[in-house]
Amino acid sequence: MRTLRPYLPVLVLGVLLALAPLFVTSNVVLNFLVFTLTVALAAQGWNLLGGFGGQFSFGHAAFFGTGAYASAIWQMQLGFDAWTGFVAGTLAGALAGLVIGFLSFRAGLRGSYFALVTLAFAEVFRVLANSSEVTGGAAGLLLPLKIGAENLQFADRATFLGFVVALVIVVLLLVQWIRGSRFGAQLVALRENEEAARALGVDVLVVKLKAICLSGAITAAAGVLYLQYFLFIDSGIAYGTWISVEVLLAAIVGGLGTVLGPVVGALALHGVGELAKSLAGGLPGIDLAVYGAVLVVAVAFLPGGLVGIVRRRDRPRPVRDAAPVEGEA
Amino acid sequence: MLTVDNVTMRFGGLTAVNDASMQVKAGSITGLIGPNGAGKTTLFTIVSGFLKPTAGKVAFEGETITGVAAHRLAERGIGRTFQIVKPFAGLSVLENIVVGAFLRHPRRPDAERLAAAVAEKVGLGDRLDAPASSLTVAGRKRLELARALATEPRLLLLDEVLAGLNPSEVRDILPVIRSLRDDGITILMIEHVMQAVVSLCDEVFVLAQGAIIARGTPAEVVADQKVIEAYLGHGAAARLKGGEAADA
Numbered sequence: 001m002r003t004l005r006p007y008l009p010v011l012v013l014g015v016l017l018a019l020a021p022l023f024v025t026s027n028v029v030l031n032f033l034v035f036t037l038t039v040a041l042a043a044q045g046w047n048l049l050g051g052f053g054g055q056f057s058f059g060h061a062a063f064f065g066t067g068a069y070a071s072a073i074w075q076m077q078l079g080f081d082a083w084t085g086f087v088a089g090t091l092a093g094a095l096a097g098l099v100i101g102f103l104s105f106r107a108g109l110r111g112s113y114f115a116l117v118t119l120a121f122a123e124v125f126r127v128l129a130n131s132s133e134v135t136g137g138a139a140g141l142l143l144p145l146k147i148g149a150e151n152l153q154f155a156d157r158a159t160f161l162g163f164v165v166a167l168v169i170v171v172l173l174l175v176q177w178i179r180g181s182r183f184g185a186q187l188v189a190l191r192e193n194e195e196a197a198r199a200l201g202v203d204v205l206v207v208k209l210k211a212i213c214l215s216g217a218i219t220a221a222a223g224v225l226y227l228q229y230f231l232f233i234d235s236g237i238a239y240g241t242w243i244s245v246e247v248l249l250a251a252i253v254g255g256l257g258t259v260l261g262p263v264v265g266a267l268a269l270h271g272v273g274e275l276a277k278s279l280a281g282g283l284p285g286i287d288l289a290v291y292g293a294v295l296v297v298a299v300a301f302l303p304g305g306l307v308g309i310v311r312r313r314d315r316p317r318p319v320r321d322a323a324p325v326e327g328e329a
Numbered sequence: 330m331l332t333v334d335n336v337t338m339r340f341g342g343l344t345a346v347n348d349a350s351m352q353v354k355a356g357s358i359t360g361l362i363g364p365n366g367a368g369k370t371t372l373f374t375i376v377s378g379f380l381k382p383t384a385g386k387v388a389f390e391g392e393t394i395t396g397v398a399a400h401r402l403a404e405r406g407i408g409r410t411f412q413i414v415k416p417f418a419g420l421s422v423l424e425n426i427v428v429g430a431f432l433r434h435p436r437r438p439d440a441e442r443l444a445a446a447v448a449e450k451v452g453l454g455d456r457l458d459a460p461a462s463s464l465t466v467a468g469r470k471r472l473e474l475a476r477a478l479a480t481e482p483r484l485l486l487l488d489e490v491l492a493g494l495n496p497s498e499v500r501d502i503l504p505v506i507r508s509l510r511d512d513g514i515t516i517l518m519i520e521h522v523m524q525a526v527v528s529l530c531d532e533v534f535v536l537a538q539g540a541i542i543a544r545g546t547p548a549e550v551v552a553d554q555k556v557i558e559a560y561l562g563h564g565a566a567a568r569l570k571g572g573e574a575a576d577a
């Protein structure tokens with residue numbers, strides 16, 4: 001029982017999300033949820049590396065796009081089916097993670113240098129996808145419409161939402177498990193202090209590589225979802241800066257290095273964005289302006305993100321009370 | 330247990346450690362003392378695998394470990410603390426120690442049990458859930474010690490764990506260090522607090538300007554003319570002797 005307790009918040013959120021496809025009928029809301037949860041999934045991938053591991057990537061589009069393109073090419077050029085395409089896309093993301101991680105972490109890149117290198121990788125991929133024949137060049141790839149569960153295309157948006165929700169829950173449970181595991185503890189340790197972690201026997205390079213592979217795989221899975229839902233990608237969508245920024249914002253606003261943060265952050269950001277759009281009556285770019293404002297507020301007043309608001313209250317002992325006791329010792 | 334053979338470390342034109350040799354016997358508490366800037370911490374950094382020496386050899390339990398990565402040495406049984414404490418500030422005291430405990434205990438319940446026991450030993454037993462950032466200097470030094478101990482080392486390198494503590498805090502932690510030796514852990518410690526060196530160490534090496542200038546029991550070393558001069562300047566030993574003669 002004790003070991004199951006940490007999973008409770010994930011399960012509660014999971015049940016809430018799972019109820020959505022059953023009760024929501026509005027296509028607008030369903031659309032909103034599918035898109036937002038796809039971003040949330042990608043954000044959880046970013047959060048694993050950036051939030052838990054402290055390795056801030058500015059180029060997670062590299063993984064999102066690789067997942068989407070790999071699956072599209074798998075189906076269209078190689079003629080395989082969508083489900084194995086889902087697996088192939090996810091694995092391609094892990095592979096991209098391994099390559100980018102090996103090149104940058106082995107060279108000892110950290111902090112802003114690592115961030116810049118990931119940004120550069122995403123841009124290189126975007127330019128390549130834009131000019132290469134196999135990715136459809138600037139025209140992009142249009143996945144043929146073949147509705148049917150075997151093709152991962154559903155006539156009913158609610159069914160697709162159910163699939164997305166299931167995937168989000170699986171990933172949240174995975175991240176919750178990682179958090180309590182040795183790998184998770186080592187990942188957080190190297191975020192806090194790499195030298196101290198090494199002294200405690202943490203193989204920093206290996207832990208970082210594991211993290212970026214997993215991170216790449218999760219974000220790539222979100223890329224595949226995007227492809228299967230919208231059935232179209234081009235280099236600006238799949239490898240565009242927008243997704244790199246979205247995942248980073250969702251994780252930071254929701255709560256860095258928390259299990260629920262990315263989902264909460266994505267829902268809050270997109271919710272506020274949609275609200276602003278409808279209230280401002282189609283003023284172009286208003287949702288982006290709101291994003292910016294929310295980010296500034298979150299960084300300034302919510303160091304633990306939205307999830308941190310709840311967390312702060314159940315901290316067992318406030319720092320202030322404890323200090324004098326130690327002083328007497 | 331640990332042998333340092335003719336180790337030299339140069340940073341560009343600066344020779345931090347110059348042809349230093351020392352031995353640490355299994356089951357002992359060995360001290361490494363010397364004036365500021367003598368190269369003590371550099372020597373530690375080499376022994377613990379964070380730096381590869383320019384020349385020379387380090388051997389642990391008979392096997393050469395020169396240039397072996399720090400995390401591998403931790404696996405082999407060399408633990409270290411840092412002079413400038415490096416707590417995982419965002420984590421609780423228990424979580425800090427658990428990271429060390431995970432080295433030999435891959436399952437969390439086992440690691441947590443060990444971490445709690447180690448915390449109890451160093452006197453952090455009642456602060457397990459406190460954030461590491463809330464600890465005082467003394468608390469952080471204890472945390473450094475606890476984390477290193479959680480890796481279950483056979484050789485523990487302590488880099489000034491007593492520096493910055495007040496006399497009563499020093500008095501509290503001395504028995505802890507002594508009990509570690511009784512548990513079978515060999516200890517090599519850098520220390521400036523002479524009271525601690527004299528009361529703890531079986532053997533002391535003195536490093537000055539990168540070279541070992543003396544070795545012996547604490548009493549022998551403290552009386553050594555070269556050691557006194559290294560700390561107080563050339564001719565100091567003679568002047569001290571002269572002063573004693575005048576008093577008598």
